[in-house]
Amino acid sequence: MNEHALRRSVKRLLTHQLYGVLATLDDSGRPHTSIVAFVTADDLGSIVFCTPRNTRKCRYLAARPQVAFFCDDRRSEPEELMQVIGVEASGTVHEVGSDNATLYRHLYLAKYPGMEAFVNAPESLLLRIAVERYDVVDNFQHVTVLHTGEDAHE
Amino acid sequence: MTDAFSRLRTDLYLEQDPANIDYYRTLAAAIAGKAPTADCTLDPVLEAATRMHAAAAHCSEINHAQLMTVVGQQQPFERLGRCNYHDRYMARLARRGDAACRVALERELAGAVLEHRLDPAPALAFSRSAGLRPFDADTARRLLRAPAGLPRSERGTVAGRPAGARRDGDMSADEALVELIGYIGEADISSLVPELCALLQQQTNPWGVRVEALLALSQFIDPAEMRRHAAAAGLAELQDILPNGANGGQPGWHAGLLQTVFYGDPMRLGKGGSGGLGSLVRELGGELGERLAPVVTVVCYDSNAAAYPFRAREELSPKHLLLRVPVYLVGRNAAGFLRAEHRIKAAVDRMLALAAPETGLVHVRFLDNASRAVARAARARGVPLVVTLTPDPHRTVCGADGELVEREASAAADILNRIVVGDELLRWSCGVIGIGREAFARELIPYFPQLENLGSRATAAIDEGVSTRSFSPLGDAEALLCGESEPGLPTVLDRARFDFTLLLTVGRLSPIKGQATLVRAWAESGLHETFNLVIVGGDLRQPSEEEQAICDDIALAARELPAGRLCHLPAQPNQVVRGLLAWCAARSPRYGYDAYVCPSVKEEFGLSILEAMAAAMPVLAPLRGGPRSYISHGINGYLIDTGSAVSLQQELQTLLIENRLEESALQRLRAEARSTVERRYSLGAMAEQYATFYRRVIALHRAGREQS
Numbered sequence: 013m014n015e016h017a018l019r020r021s022v023k024r025l026l027t028h029q030l031y032g033v034l035a036t037l038d039d040s041g042r043p044h045t046s047i048v049a050f051v052t053a054d055d056l057g058s059i060v061f062c063t064p065r066n067t068r069k070c071r072y073l074a075a076r077p078q079v080a081f082f083c084d085d086r087r088s089e090p091e092e093l094m095q096v097i098g099v100e101a102s103g104t105v106h107e108v109g110s111d112n113a114t115l116y117r118h119l120y121l122a123k124y125p126g127m128e129a130f131v132n133a134p135e136s137l138l139l140r141i142a143v144e145r146y147d148v149v150d151n152f153q154h155v156t157v158l159h160t161g162e163d164a165h166e
Numbered sequence: 167m168t169d170a171f172s173r174l175r176t177d178l179y180l181e182q183d184p185a186n187i188d189y190y191r192t193l194a195a196a197i198a199g200k201a202p203t204a205d206c207t208l209d210p211v212l213e214a215a216t217r218m219h220a221a222a223a224h225c226s227e228i229n230h231a232q233l234m235t236v237v238g239q240q241q242p243f244e245r246l247g248r249c250n251y252h253d254r255y256m257a258r259l260a261r262r263g264d265a266a267c268r269v270a271l272e273r274e275l276a277g278a279v280l281e282h283r284l285d286p287a288p289a290l291a292f293s294r295s296a297g298l299r300p301f302d303a304d305t306a307r308r309l310l311r312a313p314a315g316l317p318r319s320e321r322g323t324v325a326g327r328p329a330g331a332r333r334d335g336d337m338s339a340d341e342a343l344v345e346l347i348g349y350i351g352e353a354d355i356s357s358l359v360p361e362l363c364a365l366l367q368q369q370t371n372p373w374g375v376r377v378e379a380l381l382a383l384s385q386f387i388d389p390a391e392m393r394r395h396a397a398a399a400g401l402a403e404l405q406d407i408l409p410n411g412a413n414g415g416q417p418g419w420h421a422g423l424l425q426t427v428f429y430g431d432p433m434r435l436g437k438g439g440s441g442g443l444g445s446l447v448r449e450l451g452g453e454l455g456e457r458l459a460p461v462v463t464v465v466c467y468d469s470n471a472a473a474y475p476f477r478a479r480e481e482l483s484p485k486h487l488l489l490r491v492p493v494y495l496v497g498r499n500a501a502g503f504l505r506a507e508h509r510i511k512a513a514v515d516r517m518l519a520l521a522a523p524e525t526g527l528v529h530v531r532f533l534d535n536a537s538r539a540v541a542r543a544a545r546a547r548g549v550p551l552v553v554t555l556t557p558d559p560h561r562t563v564c565g566a567d568g569e570l571v572e573r574e575a576s577a578a579a580d581i582l583n584r585i586v587v588g589d590e591l592l593r594w595s596c597g598v599i600g601i602g603r604e605a606f607a608r609e610l611i612p613y614f615p616q617l618e619n620l621g622s623r624a625t626a627a628i629d630e631g632v633s634t635r636s637f638s639p640l641g642d643a644e645a646l647l648c649g650e651s652e653p654g655l656p657t658v659l660d661r662a663r664f665d666f667t668l669l670l671t672v673g674r675l676s677p678i679k680g681q682a683t684l685v686r687a688w689a690e691s692g693l694h695e696t697f698n699l700v701i702v703g704g705d706l707r708q709p710s711e712e713e714q715a716i717c718d719d720i721a722l723a724a725r726e727l728p729a730g731r732l733c734h735l736p737a738q739p740n741q742v743v744r745g746l747l748a749w750c751a752a753r754s755p756r757y758g759y760d761a762y763v764c765p766s767v768k769e770e771f772g773l774s775i776l777e778a779m780a781a782a783m784p785v786l787a788p789l790r791g792g793p794r795s796y797i798s799h800g801i802n803g804y805l806i807d808t809g810s811a812v813s814l815q816q817e818l819q820t821l822l823i824e825n826r827l828e829e830s831a832l833q834r835l836r837a838e839a840r841s842t843v844e845r846r847y848s849l850g851a852m853a854e855q856y857a858t859f860y861r862r863v864i865a866l867h868r869a870g871r872e873q874s
Contacts, residue, residue, distance in 0.1 A: 024181070026179055111862070114626060114627055118604075118607040
């Protein structure tokens with residue numbers, strides 16, 4: 013798969029999948045995972061999700077903003093082993109700044125129209141993973157790395 | 167809300183390259199109502215369109231052979247003049263022709279015209295659109311003088327085409343002459359100044375032709391001489407908008423923001439194409455002038471129609487200037503703008519050249535070729551562009567059930583064109599505005615999936631607003647509604663029914679505004695026994711074709727009723743409308759309370775509804791479109807099904823008769839309505855949001871320029 017096709021494949025997956033798993037680290041370095049509803053943006057440069065401020069992941073992110081995020085298209089059927097695509101995105105989490113908040117919020121609500129009250133709640137935070145690379149796994153164990161931003165064209 | 171077309175747009179965004187013809191073939195198939203696949207059979211018009219769109223998307227430079235392959239022709243220009251769509255897109259490709267291609271095209275164009283294989287009119291229009299200069303001074307002079315070249319015997323009719331054989335690319339003799347004059351100016355053929363003077367001074371020439379002659383002349387003669395010519399021709403009014411005009415080469419004005427209006431005239435609200443948008447740009451322009459920088463609103467004045475007295479320059483407020491720029495149009499609609507894109511661009515270019523020292527930014531509001539022309543002019547001068555994005559025509563591709571609808575190839579080509587234009591405007595813009603705070607999530611992102619990757623563009627979702635200052639109830643409502651203040655109106659209220667309850671609707675006359683449907687619903691039910699109906703809108707003295715058709719529909723719907731129950735007033739100044747709304751809200755009619763009804767099939771936002779709510783009137787507004795975002799049914803107004811006269815009749819009956827509000831509930835609804843507008847939709851709040859957004863766009867543009 014060339015890079016163009018790979019990017020398209022990752023974008024398709026992240027557009028159509030509703031949920032992914034966010035991995036954070038606590039103060040002692042112990043990993044913690046949680047399921048998040050997300051939206052992809054900035055031509056794979058960003059993954060945006062929303063979370064209440066008083067969650068564990070929020071607390072962990074404040075201290076250690078480096079994260080991994082995983083998403084795949086499995087349906088838990090044995091015969092699909094070779095067809096499943098899994099994507100791990102790694103990067104750093106930032107709170108969405110006011111300049112971009114409108115568009116990210118709208119992108120999120122366009123995908124999850126029923127989550128308006130959650131997104132608009134004062135205790136909710138809109139966070140963005142600035143993705144540095146994607147590790148794409150297909151054909152059971154075939155791994156390809158996709159860099160985002162300027163690195164992608166190197 | 168998603169439909170089959172929005173899902174297709176997302177799929178195409180994810181799966182296809184927009185420079186690939188399959189992208190456009192799939193899009194065209196869907197718009198035509200076919201199964202959206204790339205290998206479908208398309209009508210030749212659409213087929214050609216898809217080839218040209220794809221080529222335009224992936225070629226920054228094209229050679230002659232490639233161009234001919236894309237347009238599917240053996241002989242160059244064999245199809246020129248048959249279809250505006252074909253001509254304009256071929257010209258767009260020709261603009262990207264390499265040097266050899268452009269030389270060859272010029273040679274072929276000149277040869278085809280001289281050998282009478284091609285009408286000069288479409289050749290001139292094509293040359294101007296493509297920036298080609300195939301005709302020298304002698305040829306241009308010969309075309310001016312030779313009736314065979316540009317037949318003028320059938321003024322206003324198709325040049326050189328037998329009756330019944332009209333094609334949409336055909337031109338009247340006047341339009342052909344306008345193209346030739348424009349060409350002379352753009353090709354800098356100064357030796358034809360005497361001929362241009364003669365065209366200007368000849369009073370029997372149509373206004374549009376003489377205006378074009380003056381515009382061309384202004385490039386060749388000094389300001390003093392031009393003023394003398396303009397005055398002698400009775401066109402002194404144009405001096406303010408001419409290059410080197412009244413200020414003798416000095417810039418005429420400064421525009422922090424230049425906004426354009428192509429539908430109607432903001433100073434003629436409710437007449438022709440002028441509606442809520444005209445009111446918005448006028449009011450907003452004044453506010454922004456104070457908060458941001460001087461605002462210039464450029465209004466397109468159709469020099470072909472020339473239906474009302476022309477004033478080139480009006481100072482609407484100390485920092486808001488309105489300039490009327492004549493453009494020769496054949497129809498003030500998407501098709502007319504496609505045909506005249508090069509003329510509009512030339513006109514806007516002249517305006518931008520007049521500005522000093524530089525225009526801060528340019529804002530366009532519709533997805534059509536008029537906006538495209540403005541955007542091209544702005545881009546050429548490095549002026550940042552802001553576009554108000556609406557999913558129009560995207561949301562019309564599917565029917566009410568959300569599935570694709572079959573349509574004629576020409577209608578599909580028009581829609582495809584506007585969708586491609588919308589994508590271009592989005593790509594060229596530095597800032598994108600959505601109307602209404604939820605516009606992006608609810609309506610824009612589903613149809614414009616590329617919004618996920620906006621790069622350094624700024625976005626804002628802005629609620630529109632209206633003035634919330636208190637208006638005094640109209641003192642002479644009886645004189646107005648009973649026809650005394652404007653004698654000669656055929657449809658006014660009977661004085662004996664003056665205290666009857668009133669349904670009021672305000673807006674330009676258009677099928678989409680639903681006035682005739684409202685009259686039918688009101689007339690065919692018992693409502694007319696208890697309620698008078700007042701319609702405000704339209705130019706009733708000099709109605710356009712569309713306005714006349716609505717008036718005829720209204721008359722037909724009310725033909726069985728006794729006179730005096732229906733009042734149709736022409737468009738009124740905003741001050742009068744606001745006074746009338748205040749009067750309705752304040753009085754106690756014989757039965758119940760007066761109500762404002764908006765019968766539009768769909769409202770983009772509904773400024774007239776907000777004005778009624780600001781006056782604390784109970785409003786009934788369409789379910790479809792913008793009102794959903796500010797009306798909570800039964801709390802601050804009502805959302806009703808305006809889809810047909812039957813549904814409208816049922817809604818009116820239920821809400822105004824069966825579930826009529828008691829006094830305390832009515833007062834609560836009035837207070838909620840007014841409070842909604844004051845809190846969220848005031849003009850001041852809107853202007854502040856716009857000003858903040860514009861500042862951001864300008865800052866981003868400057869930062870980008872400094873970086874590069």
